[in-house]
Amino acid sequence: MSTRLIKGRKSVRLAKIENQNNRQVTFSKRRNGVFKKANELAVMTGAEVGIIVFPPGSKPYSFGHPNVNETIDKYVGEERPPSPSSPGIDGKYVQMFQKTNSITLNTQLNTLQDQLDFALNLKSKLKEKNKNLESQQDWFKGPIERMNYTEASMLKERLEHLHLKVKNYDTEHGYGYENGKWKAE
Amino acid sequence: MSTRLIKGRKSVRLAKIENQNNRQVTFSKRRNGVFKKANELAVMTGAEVGIIVFPPGSKPYSFGHPNVNETIDKYVGEERPPSPSSPGIDGKYVQMFQKTNSITLNTQLNTLQDQLDFALNLKSKLKEKNKNLESQQDWFKGPIERMNYTEASMLKERLEHLHLKVKNYDTEHGYGYENGKWKAE
DNA sequence: GGACCTATTTATAATTG
DNA sequence: TCAATTATAAATAGGTC
Numbered sequence: 001m002s003t004r005l006i007k008g009r010k011s012v013r014l015a016k017i018e019n020q021n022n023r024q025v026t027f028s029k030r031r032n033g034v035f036k037k038a039n040e041l042a043v044m045t046g047a048e049v050g051i052i053v054f055p056p057g058s059k060p061y062s063f064g065h066p067n068v069n070e071t072i073d074k075y076v077g078e079e080r081p082p083s084p085s086s087p088g089i090d091g092k093y094v095q096m097f098q099k100t101n102s103i104t105l106n107t108q109l110n111t112l113q114d115q116l117d118f119a120l121n122l123k124s125k126l127k128e129k130n131k132n133l134e135s136q137q138d139w140f141k142g143p144i145e146r147m148n149y150t151e152a153s154m155l156k157e158r159l160e161h162l163h164l165k166v167k168n169y170d171t172e173h174g175y176g177y178e179n180g181k182w183k184a185e
Numbered sequence: 186m187s188t189r190l191i192k193g194r195k196s197v198r199l200a201k202i203e204n205q206n207n208r209q210v211t212f213s214k215r216r217n218g219v220f221k222k223a224n225e226l227a228v229m230t231g232a233e234v235g236i237i238v239f240p241p242g243s244k245p246y247s248f249g250h251p252n253v254n255e256t257i258d259k260y261v262g263e264e265r266p267p268s269p270s271s272p273g274i275d276g277k278y279v280q281m282f283q284k285t286n287s288i289t290l291n292t293q294l295n296t297l298q299d300q301l302d303f304a305l306n307l308k309s310k311l312k313e314k315n316k317n318l319e320s321q322q323d324w325f326k327g328p329i330e331r332m333n334y335t336e337a338s339m340l341k342e343r344l345e346h347l348h349l350k351v352k353n354y355d356t357e358h359g360y361g362y363e364n365g366k367w368k369a370e
Numbered sequence: 371g372g373a374c375c376t377a378t379t380t381a382t383a384a385t386t387g
Numbered sequence: 388t389c390a391a392t393t394a395t396a397a398a399t400a401g402g403t404c
Contacts (some may be wrong), residue, residue, distance in 0.1 A: 007392075008382095009392055012383075031226060037398095044212075047238055047240050051223070092250070191402085213377060
């Protein structure tokens with residue numbers, strides 16, 4: 001009963017949306033769009049995908065296909081590639097949108113840890129069950145096998161650096177980190 | 186001059202592509218698609234986006250908009266919201282596809298560190314220049330301000346855990362970590 | 371492998387309820 | 388805010404070169 005204006009999609013310029021409401025709506029829609037695309041990519045090509053989004057307004061969102069640790073087990077445990085028509089996965093990508101209610105930093109760390117777990121565990125798990133595997137997943141072994149002392153050393157230094165960074169941050173803000181122990185004020 | 190068969194797009198089932206060549210082609214196309222969508226999301230809504238993809242076959246790919254540290258500075262340094270038609274960003278998302286030639290784990294860590302840097306630095310940087318900012322970016326302050334002692338403590342524990350994990354991994358593999366120092370064999 | 375080509379399917383901007 | 392609707396713009400599967 002109201003004036004019927006133009007509906008339908010308009011061409012969009014790649015620029016920041018000024019109107020706050022439109023920006024929020026677009027954020028929700030497109031975040032879901034990106035996650036859905038990422039899920040399709042993961043399922044169709046067998047890739048591992050992890051996404052973190054800091055939204056303009058509230059808590060961060062993350063996406064991982066499907067769950068890093070489970071994915072490792074699935075890949076390693078499969079004795080043959082999944083059948084071409086594995087059912088029921090389609091409608092489930094929504095469940096993987098991990099909308100976290102916790103703080104930004106903590107959410108970040110969950111993802112970081114998942115990713116590090118992935119890198120650290122894949123090699124040994126692959127080795128364990130490798131005899132049972134078809135050659136489909138040989139692509140994983142190459143990059144992982146290359147993880148040698150140099151890499152381990154760099155990893156260690158990185159973590160030290162991160163740790164120091166956190167330590168300094170909190171010290172500056174009065175939380176305090178002394179003698180390996182943390183204390184308030 | 187050849188038999189013109191059906192072109193155009195066919196409907197696609199959400200399942201792993203069995204044919205290896207098709208899978209590779211689809212991976213490339215869709216990876217670019219996801220990254221482009223992510224870039225659009227970031228530009229249009231002002232969100233920070235980070236993506237990691239472990240492809241089935243070779244090195245990992247990552248996407249970040251546009252660069253985490255630069256992005257922080259840009260956001261914080263702006264005295265007013267970006268103009269609605271900031272030019273030249275459109276064709277540049279390709280440049281942001283960081284195809285890394287380094288090892289999986291190292292690539293992971295780059296991203297992790299960027300993300301942690303983001304979380305740790307944003308708060309203080311925002312505070313410093315906050316007086317000059319328009320209210321457009323108030324959405325950032327909320328979640329960041331909530332980072333208190335509890336969060337800092339959790340962060341510290343997480344890093345400790347990650348560090349321990351790395352230590353154990355390398356010890357198992359003969360690299361060794363003793364008395365705070367790393368050594369080969 | 372990559373760049374281009376189309377027929378289609380999909381994603382989605384604006385609007386309505 | 389949140390779910391539909393719908394007109395269109397975009398993405399892309401299969402093909403060609």
